[in-house]
Amino acid sequence: MSTYKGQTPSDLKVDPRIVPFFERFYAVSDDPEAHEEYAQSFVPDADFAMGAKKTVGYDGILELRHGLWAGPVKSRKHSLTKIFPFGGGSNELMLYGTVAYGLKNGKEVTVDWAARAVMAEHQDALKFKLYQVYVDSTPVANAAKE
Template structure:
């Protein structure tokens, strides 16, 4: 199990750093679909590889589909790259290990771009795009 901690080169809002730790822990929890959606603004855009969705309902549907063939997942966010000191946009890099329902495991690298906002004192994603090698999952 990952501890979800990551390095950063520039100053990053401490709320953003703890947000990502909580976000990836929830992302790796199979039955936390509704909780996962709460990490996004109501009108957020989420792009996962080649799939693009908007808003809470579409994010929830995508989240559920991401668990159809996966028994478990474990993110290891290695590094966060803010666009500047205390910036609200970041790039992230890490790995994720999948336990597949069909048996076996796969571990792949990923990168992401995120735009964060604070709504009523809570950090949320207004935009989140994940880049990963989908061919690696197929092998």
């Protein structure tokens, strides 16, 4: 079973494209070479925040994405646990899961994360209009120093 396939509430109508979108997105997110594909998951003027780092638009997202792989992290493996839509058929969601980091110094660290996502139609596809990730980077920074 894919670790990217999050559960959704059984009593709410959820856009059937949501779960496959996130399954693909987190697989792309964990691929250190898929920078363009990652940035193409967003509408052109999307807002994106990863912890304290914030940007707007395709070029900013692409630059931030390159930076995520330029530091101490050698590998990522996301596990998406649950997807919570804000009401049936909503395009606004909360998500949570874990991410296991493999560091360039050989250490491994797993941390919890949560995210807020607002989805939008763009060129006949579902994409992020807003994606804000809440993650504590302290465990990774501490392990990178050791």
